[in-house]
Amino acid sequence: MEDFIYFFTFQDPSIVWVVLGITLLGIGSAYVGTFSFLDKKALLGDAISHAVLPGICLGFMLAGEKNPVYIVTGAFVSGGVATFLSSWLKRNTKLSEDTIIATILSVFFGFGIVLLTSLQKSGNPEIAGLNSFIFGNAIGISESDLMLYGGLSLVIIIVLTLMLKEFRLMVFDPEYGKAIGFPMKAISFLFNVLMILAVVIGIQAIGVVLMAALLITPGAAARFWTDQLNPLLILAAVFSVLSGILGTYVSFVLPQMPTGPWVVVFLSMFALISFLISPKSGIISRYFSRKKYLRKTHRDHLMKALYKAKEGGKNGLPIEEIYELYPYQKAETNKSIKYLYRSKYIVKNQAIICLTEKGISDAMRIVRLHRLWELYLNESMNIAPDHVHDSAEQLEHLITPELEALLEKRLNYPTLDPHQETIPRENHDLR
Amino acid sequence: MTFDSNAFLIIFTGSLIAISCGFLGVFMMLRKMSMTGDAISHAVLPGIVIGYFVSGSQRSLEVIIGAGLLGILATLMIDWLRKKARVQLDASIGITFTLLFAIGIILINLLAYKVDLDQECVLYGEIAYLPIDSWITKSGLNLGPRITWLAGLNFFFVIGFIYLLFKELVLTSFDENFSSVMGIPSKGVNLALMSIVSYTTVSSFESVGAILVVALLVVPPATAFLWTKSLIPLLKLTAAIGISISVLGYYLAYWIDSSIAGMMVTVAGAFFGISVLIHGKKPAWFRGTSPANQPFGV
Numbered sequence: 001m002e003d004f005i006y007f008f009t010f011q012d013p014s015i016v017w018v019v020l021g022i023t024l025l026g027i028g029s030a031y032v033g034t035f036s037f038l039d040k041k042a043l044l045g046d047a048i049s050h051a052v053l054p055g056i057c058l059g060f061m062l063a064g065e066k067n068p069v070y071i072v073t074g075a076f077v078s079g080g081v082a083t084f085l086s087s088w089l090k091r092n093t094k095l096s097e098d099t100i101i102a103t104i105l106s107v108f109f110g111f112g113i114v115l116l117t118s119l120q121k122s123g124n125p126e127i128a129g130l131n132s133f134i135f136g137n138a139i140g141i142s143e144s145d146l147m148l149y150g151g152l153s154l155v156i157i158i159v160l161t162l163m164l165k166e167f168r169l170m171v172f173d174p175e176y177g178k179a180i181g182f183p184m185k186a187i188s189f190l191f192n193v194l195m196i197l198a199v200v201i202g203i204q205a206i207g208v209v210l211m212a213a214l215l216i217t218p219g220a221a222a223r224f225w226t227d228q229l230n231p232l233l234i235l236a237a238v239f240s241v242l243s244g245i246l247g248t249y250v251s252f253v254l255p256q257m258p259t260g261p262w263v264v265v266f267l268s269m270f271a272l273i274s275f276l277i278s279p280k281s282g283i284i285s286r287y288f289s290r291k292k293y294l295r296k297t298h299r300d301h302l303m304k305a306l307y308k309a310k311e312g313g314k315n316g317l318p319i320e321e322i323y324e325l326y327p328y329q330k331a332e333t334n335k336s337i338k339y340l341y342r343s344k345y346i347v348k349n350q351a352i353i354c355l356t357e358k359g360i361s362d363a364m365r366i367v368r369l370h371r372l373w374e375l376y377l378n379e380s381m382n383i384a385p386d387h388v389h390d391s392a393e394q395l396e397h398l399i400t401p402e403l404e405a406l407l408e409k410r411l412n413y414p415t416l417d418p419h420q421e422t423i424p425r426e427n428h429d430l431r
Numbered sequence: 432m433t434f435d436s437n438a439f440l441i442i443f444t445g446s447l448i449a450i451s452c453g454f455l456g457v458f459m460m461l462r463k464m465s466m467t468g469d470a471i472s473h474a475v476l477p478g479i480v481i482g483y484f485v486s487g488s489q490r491s492l493e494v495i496i497g498a499g500l501l502g503i504l505a506t507l508m509i510d511w512l513r514k515k516a517r518v519q520l521d522a523s524i525g526i527t528f529t530l531l532f533a534i535g536i537i538l539i540n541l542l543a544y545k546v547d548l549d550q551e552c553v554l555y556g557e558i559a560y561l562p563i564d565s566w567i568t569k570s571g572l573n574l575g576p577r578i579t580w581l582a583g584l585n586f587f588f589v590i591g592f593i594y595l596l597f598k599e600l601v602l603t604s605f606d607e608n609f610s611s612v613m614g615i616p617s618k619g620v621n622l623a624l625m626s627i628v629s630y631t632t633v634s635s636f637e638s639v640g641a642i643l644v645v646a647l648l649v650v651p652p653a654t655a656f657l658w659t660k661s662l663i664p665l666l667k668l669t670a671a672i673g674i675s676i677s678v679l680g681y682y683l684a685y686w687i688d689s690s691i692a693g694m695m696v697t698v699a700g701a702f703f704g705i706s707v708l709i710h711g712k713k714p715a716w717f718r719g720t721s722p723a724n725q726p727f728g729v
Contacts, residue, residue, distance in 0.1 A: 037519075041521075096465075099463075099653050101466060102465040103650050107699065110643055116693075210532065212529050216529075258540060260533070264532075
């Protein structure tokens with residue numbers, strides 16, 4: 001607890017620096033990553049983050065020490081080469097995109113390992129610092145490094161914010177953008193530059209392998225909460241910053257723990273929670289709305305059966321006969337009956353269940369929609385009468401009153417369906 | 432040049448691993464699952480760590496079982512994210528492997544004092560030490576390097592798997608709907624392929640490392656695919672590429688004194704680059720003037 005207060009009251013200036021750095025970095029990569037996620041290029045970030053390794057090693061070789069400017073430049077160049085190659089290969093070979101990305105990723109990384117091993121065998125004592133690029137170490141970043149990386153992140157954030165309109169066009173409708181005179185090629189080039197920059201900065205804190213998470217996961221998680229771009233970007237940035245700070249906190253409290261993996265674990269938690277509980281497209285809410293819909297269709301079918309019994313001259317159906325209609329669904333059927341009974345659609349008349357006035361009017365509507373749709377399929381789509389039932393069984397729950405009016409008009413208020421059964425209307429009298 | 436038994440052993444083991452990975456990689460590529468292979472090779476890490484922790488040894492059955500389970504778990508998780516949570520495929524791959532890999536690294540750090548498992552060793556592996564690490568039976572009989580035995584066993588598993596399930600693999604790779612009409616459980620075949628990929632990853636990670644396994648899974652098949660389109664030549668060419676990258680990779684690495692596995696991948700990358708230059712579409716200036724099939728530039 002003391003650690004918690006010490007960390008989050010920001011008494012220690014070095015903590016302030018680290019948190020500030022990881023905040024800027026998180027926002028930058030979440031912004032870039034969300035755009036690339038929407039552009040369906042999420043794994044390109046993964047390829048770039050593996051591909052910067054040879055550049056880092058070459059930068060180190062040229063500088064002879066861990067000079068951030070050389071290393072960032074080297075990483076940037078090799079990331080750029082990888083990005084260019086991936087789009088060039090896509091245009092010039094028949095290989096599929098995922099094969100190309102996996103090829104580039106592994107070949108660049110393999111070459112990086114060759115360089116790294118040579119460096120390690122050269123015995124330069126500064127080499128130990130290079131490992132932090134592979135696993136990331138946010139706590140270990142020095143203040144002068146932070147100035148450089150934080151500044152670059154700030155540049156990414158500012159450029160993305162100022163050119164939001166252009167990047168929006170690039171992601172959603174590049175053809176339209178081209179048509180109204182935007183230089184789309186230059187825009188996507190600029191975007192690639194920003195993405196490589198974000199990766200190059202990000203691997204300092206989170207490492208080569210896990211950088212993909214910082215790009216992909218915030219956007220994917222935020223996508224479950226909103227359909228609009230601006231809230232999406234803000235939410236992704238919030239997820240990313242929160243996990244960044246939490247991850248840094250863990251590696252502050254437990255110094256043997258690396259920062260990167262914890263940031264990724266927190267990010268993934270946010271994502272998985274979003275997948276489960278998001279009100280619109282979360283798994284849980286989709287499960288319940290599906291369940292609700294299935295119950296409604298079951299009730300509709302039950303009322304239809306009762307209505308048909310009435311058409312056949314019977315007053316209602318005994319409960320056993322209803323059970324037989326839906327074999328192995330006794331519990332479900334009981335639930336439906338209870339619900340219909342409570343909302344006064346049906347009454348029980350000596351073990352026989354029959355519709356009330358209200359029930360008849362509702363059941364009549366369902367039967368009418370069913371038969372109207374059957375007739376429509378038969379007349380307008382030329383589908384044989386014995387093939388129309390299944391489709392009508394689905395659509396009868398979905399047709400809105402507006403659509404019903406349209407169908408009636410189109411079919412000229414018919415009286416009989418393809419099976420020569422009456423299409424019931426409100427004033428229709430049951431024989 | 433004199434016969435160097437160590438060099439031969441390393442090249443032989445490297446070829447075995449490269450061929451097994453390449454054969455599996457051909458089917459992964461045909462199923463457009465190359466990145467899933469990448470994801471699996473990262474995702475087996477927690478399984479390896481847990482297996483290692485439980486058994487206390489890197490060579491135990493527990494490690495292989497743990498990694499196999501994690502590989503299947505990763506496949507299922509990608510599938511679940513894509514189908515149930517409706518996340519787009521590339522993002523579900525990215526989320527799955529980063530999470531599992533992160534958990535793996537955390538476990539290594541958590542158990543660091545109990546487990547002598549170097550994260551760098553897991554990531555890059557080192558095939559050069561292979562001749563030292565011999566498999567000696569209790570009676571003191573030296574049977575040769577352990578990793579070579581492991582790679583050989585894995586090689587026969589992969590060959591057996593592909594030989595036995597060849598028809599199923601081909602059908603499910605090319606026409607999943609037709610294969611399910613034929614009564615082939617395409618999901619089961621898929622899971623079997625994924626588990627053998629994870630098993631291959633585990634048995635190779637000591638020698639080539641978790642990330643370079645991906646290269647062996649992807650690059651030789653991709654290179655071969657640029658030369659041929661039919662399946663059997665594709666497999667043969669993949670095997671040939673696997674052997675040549677082991678030979679060249681070993682000698683080049685020996686020459687500049689660097690990582691053999693890394694050099695194998697670099698050579699594979701060079702092969703790939705040359706194949707692209709030969710077989711890719713040529714740029715306009717290279718083809719010379721083409722007949723004007725679009726008069727007036729319309």
